[in-house]
Amino acid sequence: MSTTSHPRFVSTNTTCRYPFSKAIKHTYFFILLFCFATNSYAQWADSMIIDVATIRYHKSLYKQSLFLSRPKNQVPDAGIVNLPFKLSPGTYLPHDLPGNLIEQDCFLKFVVKNTADTAISVCFTPGSYIRTITLFKSQLDNIPGTFARLPDSLSTDKRFAGVKQLQLQPHEQAIYYCRFNFVRTNVSSLAPRLVMHDYLQQWRISQRDRDNLLDVFTYTVSGILLFMIFYSLAVYIQSRNKEFLFYACYTFLTCSLLFLKSYLNVSASAFNYFYEEYLDFMILTASVVSYMVFMRKFINSKEHYPRLDKYIHFACLLLIGSSIVFSVIYFFTDWYIFLNILENFVIKQFFFITGVFFIIYSIKKKNTLLNYLAAGNASLVVFSVISYIILVTGWKFVKADVASIFNRALFYYEIGLVLELGFFLSGLAYKNRRDIIERVKERERLKLENERKEFEKQMAVMAAKQEERNRISADMHDELGSGVTAIRLMSEIMKSRLKGDVVPELEKISNSANELLGKMNTIIWTMKSSNDTLESLIAYIRAHAIEYFDSTPIECRVQLPALIPQAEVSGEKRRNIFLSIKEALNNAMKHSQASQIHISISTNDKWLMIKVTDNGVGIDADKLRRFGNGLSNMRRRMESIDGSFKIESDKNCVLTFEAPI
Numbered sequence: 001m002s003t004t005s006h007p008r009f010v011s012t013n014t015t016c017r018y019p020f021s022k023a024i025k026h027t028y029f030f031i032l033l034f035c036f037a038t039n040s041y042a043q044w045a046d047s048m049i050i051d052v053a054t055i056r057y058h059k060s061l062y063k064q065s066l067f068l069s070r071p072k073n074q075v076p077d078a079g080i081v082n083l084p085f086k087l088s089p090g091t092y093l094p095h096d097l098p099g100n101l102i103e104q105d106c107f108l109k110f111v112v113k114n115t116a117d118t119a120i121s122v123c124f125t126p127g128s129y130i131r132t133i134t135l136f137k138s139q140l141d142n143i144p145g146t147f148a149r150l151p152d153s154l155s156t157d158k159r160f161a162g163v164k165q166l167q168l169q170p171h172e173q174a175i176y177y178c179r180f181n182f183v184r185t186n187v188s189s190l191a192p193r194l195v196m197h198d199y200l201q202q203w204r205i206s207q208r209d210r211d212n213l214l215d216v217f218t219y220t221v222s223g224i225l226l227f228m229i230f231y232s233l234a235v236y237i238q239s240r241n242k243e244f245l246f247y248a249c250y251t252f253l254t255c256s257l258l259f260l261k262s263y264l265n266v267s268a269s270a271f272n273y274f275y276e277e278y279l280d281f282m283i284l285t286a287s288v289v290s291y292m293v294f295m296r297k298f299i300n301s302k303e304h305y306p307r308l309d310k311y312i313h314f315a316c317l318l319l320i321g322s323s324i325v326f327s328v329i330y331f332f333t334d335w336y337i338f339l340n341i342l343e344n345f346v347i348k349q350f351f352f353i354t355g356v357f358f359i360i361y362s363i364k365k366k367n368t369l370l371n372y373l374a375a376g377n378a379s380l381v382v383f384s385v386i387s388y389i390i391l392v393t394g395w396k397f398v399k400a401d402v403a404s405i406f407n408r409a410l411f412y413y414e415i416g417l418v419l420e421l422g423f424f425l426s427g428l429a430y431k432n433r434r435d436i437i438e439r440v441k442e443r444e445r446l447k448l449e450n451e452r453k454e455f456e457k458q459m460a461v462m463a464a465k466q467e468e469r470n471r472i473s474a475d476m477h478d479e480l481g482s483g484v485t486a487i488r489l490m491s492e493i494m495k496s497r498l499k500g501d502v503v504p505e506l507e508k509i510s511n512s513a514n515e516l517l518g519k520m521n522t523i524i525w526t527m528k529s530s531n532d533t534l535e536s537l538i539a540y541i542r543a544h545a546i547e548y549f550d551s552t553p554i555e556c557r558v559q560l561p562a563l564i565p566q567a568e569v570s571g572e573k574r575r576n577i578f579l580s581i582k583e584a585l586n587n588a589m590k591h592s593q594a595s596q597i598h599i600s601i602s603t604n605d606k607w608l609m610i611k612v613t614d615n616g617v618g619i620d621a622d623k624l625r626r627f628g629n630g631l632s633n634m635r636r637r638m639e640s641i642d643g644s645f646k647i648e649s650d651k652n653c654v655l656t657f658e659a660p661i
Contacts, residue, residue, distance in 0.1 A: 050194065052168055053116040057199045061192035062091045065110040072105050072181070072334060080136060080177050081147045085109045092190035094128070095394055099337040101182065101190070108178040108192055111140065114168035121197035123163040124176070127190045128266060129183040131273060135164050136177040143175060160204055162268030163195065184336040185276040186344075186391070207266045213405045218262040221414045225255035228421065243297035246290050253287035254417065261410065278330050281343050285323050288351060289316050298431075299369060308361055315354050322347050348388065355381040369434075372427030376420035383416030466529035487513045522582075526575040534567040534608065534661055537574050538601055541581055541610070545599055548585055559600045567603075567661045576637040577608070577659055580645065583634050584612045584655045592616030592653060603661070612655040619649045 048064050066085035075083065085107070092098075106126070114120050126133065135155050138147040155164045166176065182188040195203045208215075232248035235241065257280060264272040292312045296302065301309035326342055329335055355377050362374035387409040389395055398404040405411050491510040525531055525540060542558045549556035569577075581599075588597055594616030602609050631647070634655075638645040643659035 049111045049113055049173070052112055052114050052120050052122050052166075052194065055122065055194060055196055058193055058195040058203055060091070061108075061110055061194060062088050065108050065192050067190075068107045068109075069101050069104040070107070072103070075105060075107075075179075077134075077136070077149060077179070078147075080107060080179065081138065081144055083107060088192070089190070092127070094187040094189050095391060097182065097186070097188050097190060099340060102184055102188060102336040103334060106180055106182065106190075108180070109175065110192070111173070111175045112166065112168060112194075113173040114170060117170050119170060120168050122166050122168070123157055123160075123195045123197055123200050124166055124178070124193070125163040125195070126178060126180050126192050127182075127188065128162070129185055129188040129273065129276060130162060130268075131181045131183050132179075133162075133164050134179045135166075136179070138175050138177075140173050140175055147177075157200065159200055160268060163200065165197070166194075183273045183277055184330075184334075184339060185273075186340060187276060204266070210403045211262075211265060211405075211408070214408050214411055215262045215265070217405065217411060218258050218414060221418060222255050222259045222262075224418065224421065225251045225258070229255065241297075243294050246294035246297065250287050250290040250294055253283050253290060257283045257287065258410075258414065258417075278327075281326065281347075282323060285319050285347065289319050292316050292354075295373070299373070305361075305365070305370075308358070311354075311357060315350070318350065319347070344388075344392070352381060352385065352388075355384075369427055369431055372423050372430060376423030376427070379419035379423065380416040383412045383419070387411075387413040387416075470527070470529055472527055485513075485517060522575075522578065526571045526578070529571070531574065532568055532570055534569050534603065535564045537569050537577060537608075538564060540574075541578060541599070541601070544578070544582065545585060545597075549589070549597065552589065554589065554594060555596045557596070557598050559598070561601060561603050565603055565605060565661070569608075569661060573641045573659065576641050577610075577643075577657065580634040580637045580657055581610060581612065583630050584657075587630055588612065588614045588616065588653075592618075594653075606660060608659050608661050610657040612657075614653050616653060618653045619647065 050059065050061065050064055065088045067088040068083050068085050070083070088108070092101075108126055112122075124135070135150040136147060137150055138144075150164075154167070157163050157165045164178075168174065182190075228251045229248050232244040232251065236244040236248070260275055261280065264275060292315060296309055296312050299305065301312065322342065326339065326347075329339055329342070359374045359378050359381070362370035390407070390409040390412070396402060396404075397406045401407075487509065491513060531537075531540070538560060542560065545556050545558055585597070588594060592614045594614035596615050598611075598613045600611040600613070634657075635645045638657060638659065641659055643657065645658075646656050648654040648656070
């Protein structure tokens with residue numbers, strides 16, 4: 001069953017238009033029948049006899065042969081001579097041959113003579129795609145008595161299996177009968193012809209050269225499809241996307257279909273007959289099924305387009321079932337008409353309906369990827385319809401040149417394939433670009449998700465730390481604080497009971513308890529998470545400074561910012577800043593001999609700056625060495641929280657503390 005087209009000519013048995021011409025034709029027909037019935041050479045019309053000596057290259061026999069068809073295997077060889085042959089119907093070229101002739105045994109009868117003085121060999125062919133050609137020969141003066149089958153060893157021409165060889169001796173006249181069967185394909189033709197023995201090879205070449213331009217175009221398209229096979233396999237190897245295996249299968253089958261069609265053209269081999277009858281349709285169906293499976297996976301129709309997915313799945317099952325029915329009929333019957341109907345009027349119509357359904361569905365969905373694929377399918381459907389019309393009706397776009405490539409059905413089918421391939425590549429590029437964008441988005445989403453989880457993990461750790469700090473501070477306040485307070489109270493009670501007697505050890509115990517209680521309160525304040533604010537830090541420094549100098553001759557003034565930012569300050573940072581300020585106040589109390597201390601606190605969005613200024617004696621180099629540990633401790637504490645500490649000593653001593661917030 002073929003996908004290509006050949007020229008179609010008007011048969012020579014066209015009905016006459018006028019009664020007089022019709023009467024003449026009928027009279028001539030009955031005279032010929034009478035001549036054949038008498039089996040006499042003398043009564044055979046001279047115009048029906050072919051003189052092989054006058055044939056230069058080849059000669060058509062459609063006007064000089066009689067034709068008959070009968071159901072298969074009903075006419076024995078001996079009964080051929082008695083068949084009521086009629087005038088040949090003319091030339092049935094591809095796609096013209098009636099289906100009933102393909103299902104029957106066909107017979108041809110013609111008379112040849114050799115007027116030359118030497119023997120002549122000619123080759124006879126009933127047409128193209130002919131199977132089981134059998135020749136019979138008899139002498140004109142005694143047809144029944146000399147009727148005999150020509151053995152294959154004498155009539156077979158090894159150069160071309162589609163012809164039979166005739167050997168005519170000098171001045172010999174003979175009548176030949178031919179029994180033959182057509183291959184079950186719509187490209188079979190009835191075109192009886194004699195070809196000179198020496199010209200057979202050139203005649204075969206001329207037969208192929210009629211489609212030379214079409215062959216070039218077909219091989220070009222096959223090369224493009226071959227490239228797509230390698231491309232699909234490369235994509236599969238890199239990405240492991242199984243849909244590209246099905247696309248590689250589809251392109252391989254389509255490439256094989258086109259290549260074999262051109263390579264085997266007019267070949268009389270058994271494989272070409274099998275290909276034209278059965279294999280090309282199976283390859284076509286398998287390629288369509290492969291493309292449908294690829295389509296389902298490529299657009300993920302099961303998830304995104306369930307209705308389309310169900311239809312494609314049903315179409316695949318229907319095509320597989322039809323292929324099985326086609327195979328059973330082909331291998332177990334001699335039917336042709338039913339096979340032709342099933343292929344050209346059922347399955348190919350279903351191809352058309354499926355393509356139209358996909359195009360309409362894609363347009364309604366308004367999806368860019370579907371639109372690319374729909375455009376490719378629309379191109380293939382349109383040009384396939386043109387190809388189908390040429391096959392069925394024999395329509396010619398170029399009537400002046402029947403051998404033109406523009407009159408070939410296969411040409412338009414291949415144009416549709418090329419356009420479909422172009423739109424598919426455009427859709428593939430769009431899908432790859434979309435997949436890249438989606439993968440980038442997915443990576444960013446996973447990155448943000450991981451960062452969120454890490455942040456939540458850190459927050460959980462911080463919350464656990466804060467909870468533990470609060471627990472420890474509460475335990476210190478409840479347990480240690482009450483204990484230290486009890487020691488301090490008991491030492492004060494003992495001092496009051498001694499009534500003025502001074503006990504140095506008892507005084508040390510009381511002072512140590514006071515200092516320990518102050519340090520413990522500082523630690524508790526540092527650890528408590530509710531105090532992790534800039535406002536709490538400033539308030540605590542101010543309260544400590546006022547209380548520290550409350551019972552001393554030094555006047556302490558604290559200058560606060562007008563607006564304190566809502567900033568979080570960790571316990572570690574609060575502790576280092578407070579202890580640095582505490583150390584500075586302690587040094588001023590012990591060594592500055594100042595009467596006034598001024599603490600200036602200022603803030604902005606990024607920094608906290610505290611200046612401690614006194615009007616004392618200042619700090620000289622000797623004092624720096626003497627109190628080096630205290631100053632170095634303050635510098636170390638501030639640097640540990642990425643802050644800074646500096647000393648300015650001119651008339652007054654100025655200590656500056658800066659810390660980030």
